[in-house]
Amino acid sequence: MSLKRNIGDTILAVDQISLSFGGVKALSNISFSVNEHEVFAIIGPNGAGKSSMLNCINGFYHPQEGTITFKGNTRRHVSPSEAAREGIARTFQNIALFKGMTTLDNIMTGRNTKMNKGIFWQALRFGPAEKEEIEHRAVVEKVIDFLEIEAIRKTAVGTLPYGLQKRVELGRALAAEPDLLLLDEPMAGMNIEEKQDMCRFILDVNDEFGTTIVLIEHDMGVVMDISDRVVVLDYGKKLADGTPDEVRNNQAVIDAYLGVAHDDEE
Amino acid sequence: MFYREAGQFKTSYKADQAIFSITQDRFIVGLFLVVAFGVVPFLINDYWANAILIQFLVYAMAALGLNILTGYCGQVSLGTGGFMAVGAYASYKLVTSFPELNFILIILLSGGITAAVGMVFGLPSLRIKGFYLAVATLAAQFFLVWLFNKVGWFFNYSPTGMIVSPPREMFGYLITGAEAQPGARYLFCLSFVTIFALAAKNITRGRIGRSWMAIRDMDIAAELIGIRPLEAKLSAFAVSSFYIGIAGALYFNVWLGTAEPTEAFDINQSFFVLFIVIIGGLGSILGSFLGAAFMVLAPIGIKNLMVGVLGFDVSVAKHVELMMIGTLIILFLIVEPHGMARLWQILKEKLRRWPFPY
Numbered sequence: 001m002s003l004k005r006n007i008g009d010t011i012l013a014v015d016q017i018s019l020s021f022g023g024v025k026a027l028s029n030i031s032f033s034v035n036e037h038e039v040f041a042i043i044g045p046n047g048a049g050k051s052s053m054l055n056c057i058n059g060f061y062h063p064q065e066g067t068i069t070f071k072g073n074t075r076r077h078v079s080p081s082e083a084a085r086e087g088i089a090r091t092f093q094n095i096a097l098f099k100g101m102t103t104l105d106n107i108m109t110g111r112n113t114k115m116n117k118g119i120f121w122q123a124l125r126f127g128p129a130e131k132e133e134i135e136h137r138a139v140v141e142k143v144i145d146f147l148e149i150e151a152i153r154k155t156a157v158g159t160l161p162y163g164l165q166k167r168v169e170l171g172r173a174l175a176a177e178p179d180l181l182l183l184d185e186p187m188a189g190m191n192i193e194e195k196q197d198m199c200r201f202i203l204d205v206n207d208e209f210g211t212t213i214v215l216i217e218h219d220m221g222v223v224m225d226i227s228d229r230v231v232v233l234d235y236g237k238k239l240a241d242g243t244p245d246e247v248r249n250n251q252a253v254i255d256a257y258l259g260v261a262h263d264d265e266e
Numbered sequence: 267m268f269y270r271e272a273g274q275f276k277t278s279y280k281a282d283q284a285i286f287s288i289t290q291d292r293f294i295v296g297l298f299l300v301v302a303f304g305v306v307p308f309l310i311n312d313y314w315a316n317a318i319l320i321q322f323l324v325y326a327m328a329a330l331g332l333n334i335l336t337g338y339c340g341q342v343s344l345g346t347g348g349f350m351a352v353g354a355y356a357s358y359k360l361v362t363s364f365p366e367l368n369f370i371l372i373i374l375l376s377g378g379i380t381a382a383v384g385m386v387f388g389l390p391s392l393r394i395k396g397f398y399l400a401v402a403t404l405a406a407q408f409f410l411v412w413l414f415n416k417v418g419w420f421f422n423y424s425p426t427g428m429i430v431s432p433p434r435e436m437f438g439y440l441i442t443g444a445e446a447q448p449g450a451r452y453l454f455c456l457s458f459v460t461i462f463a464l465a466a467k468n469i470t471r472g473r474i475g476r477s478w479m480a481i482r483d484m485d486i487a488a489e490l491i492g493i494r495p496l497e498a499k500l501s502a503f504a505v506s507s508f509y510i511g512i513a514g515a516l517y518f519n520v521w522l523g524t525a526e527p528t529e530a531f532d533i534n535q536s537f538f539v540l541f542i543v544i545i546g547g548l549g550s551i552l553g554s555f556l557g558a559a560f561m562v563l564a565p566i567g568i569k570n571l572m573v574g575v576l577g578f579d580v581s582v583a584k585h586v587e588l589m590m591i592g593t594l595i596i597l598f599l600i601v602e603p604h605g606m607a608r609l610w611q612i613l614k615e616k617l618r619r620w621p622f623p624y
């Protein structure tokens with residue numbers, strides 16, 4: 001599969017990132033880079049700093065040290081809405097949907113940054129605003145088709161089962177047509193069948209739209225199957241990175257996963 | 267029952283996005299508008315205009331405004347009375363300073379001025395939420411009423427401190443002042459409310475409305491998908507205040523004719539409009555109307571029944587009214603936060619499936 005896609009140059013470079021909360025060092029000196037069109041996995045035990053890493057990338061956390069380079073722009077601090085406008089979309093470990101809104105409206109919000117007709121036209125509705133709404137609706141309907149959630153289009157997402165909510169959340173991120181898609185444990189809490197569906201969606205997104213994907217996942221089978229490269233974090237430090245095979249045979253990684261005692265006092 | 271959508275297929279996104287996508291809904295709304303514009307103006311008398319219809323329209327307008335802010339954007343406000351006062355005083359200053367200005371323009375400008383004031387008082391919402399924001403808007407309420415009481419410029423230094431709306435015409439009919447006929451005053455308010463209800467419906471189901479609801483449902487996630495909280499919250503304050511300002515201008519000019527800030531715009535107004543929104547339905551345009559109708563009609567109904575039919579004392583009836591509305595608010599908040607609008611929706615679902623239970 002990875003033969004067919006042509007992996008491009010570096011799209012995201014994380015350089016010497018350190019982040020701490022009071023005394024807790026969530027990340028120390030992390031560097032890695034992700035190439036265009038790649039599926040890149042971040043793995044590690046609980047509390048390793050994986051979610052914190054994604055939060056730094058899309059501007060939700062501001063690291064104390066280090067820089068992040070996305071599409072050639074180097075920065076340390078960026079606001080989340082700025083990052084979204086630059087082409088980074090994400091899903092969350094704990095679903096962060098707009099519960100009172102329908103599936104359709106939730107996914108439509110993913111296109112908000114691409115819509116620009118002012119309040120006057122919006123109030124009139126016909127004319128430019130209507131045209132804009134229909135154009136974006138068409139994109140959103142494609143996402144809905146793609147994720148096979150036609151039947152729940154007009155259902156309030158708060159009432160949907162967990163697996164479907166995860167899918168809607170992916171839909172909202174996809175609607176933004178991101179260059180970089182960050183997925184925080186997209187398959188957590190799913191049964192085998194749902195996991196297979198989700199894997200298929202992730203690979204299809206990567207394949208069809210060429211979207212670069214950075215995902216966090218605990219299920220090693222899944223990670224080894226779908227990712228091109230992997231970085232391993234443990235207690236905020238980077239243990240290893242490389243292809244799934246390289247990582248699997250890395251002694252430090254084996255130790256961490258088998259629970260060999262740490263010596264983390266510096 | 268003929269409330270069905272069977273056989274009505276939507277063949278375009280445009281049709282699917284229409285406000286009233288079921289033919290029967292369109293029919294009911296159309297009928298309502300025909301009666302409201304074509305029949306009521308000929309039947310209306312002073313009692314109906316003053317005690318019921320104009321009051322209903324003014325509060326529906328204010329409720330639309332508060333619903334945008336609280337129901338759609340999730341920002342609680344107790345400053346409605348104060349913002350209505352801004353609209354009223356803005357219209358008073360405009361109408362007395364520029365007597366030639368078209369009255370529709372005066373009302374719209376008053377809304378615009380209130381929108382600007384609302385944005386200023388909305389600034390704290392960027393930092394604080396919920397209860398704390400409510401307290402901040404409460405401060406706005408007291409400050410504004412105090413201001414209009416204290417600074418003579420606002421009431422043109424009239425010795426009583428009252429403001430009086432001078433007579434103004436629209437298409438040759440008086441709509442303000444003591445001589446104005448109820449039909450013209452009612453139609454004037456009705457036109458504003460109809461147009462702006464439609465605008466509110468359109469705004470809330472488009473990009474801007476979705477950004478408000480996203481902020482309401484989960485502000486952090488909203489920001490992470492690129493919605494700027496500053497833009498969303500301040501625009502909600504602005505649009506909401508615009509509506510409330512127009513409501514205040516209509517309230518003062520067309521309904522009351524005279525006003526004195528401490529009484530006309532006190533904190534009770536803020537609560538009254540908040541109750542309308544809660545009972546009618548948070549986050550629903552229809553709810554703003556249902557709630558306003560309920561809050562205007564319930565006291566009259568209770569009074570007529572208890573005093574007129576059962577012979578109780580007026581003060582007893584007043585107490586019963588307060589208790590009933592209080593109970594209803596608690597009930598709605600606990601059982602059905604989406605208010606009467608949601609009950610109406612459930613009824614429609616039932617009708618659609620009738621005679622089957624599911």
Ligand SMILES: Nc1ncnc2c1ncn2[C@@H]1O[C@H](COP(=O)(O)OP(=O)(O)OP(=O)(O)O)[C@@H](O)[C@H]1O
Binds near residue numbers: 049
């Ligand atoms: N906002 C925060 N405030 C304080 N500490 C935080 C915060 N976010 C993360 N941490 C701490 O940073 C460390 C890394 O957390 P993080 O959520 O990134 O781990 P994770 O690898 O995603 O774990 P999991 O697999 O459980 O999701 C933890 O010790 C956590 O307690």
Ligand SMILES: [Mg+2]
Binds near residue numbers: 050051052
């Ligand atoms: Mg995590």
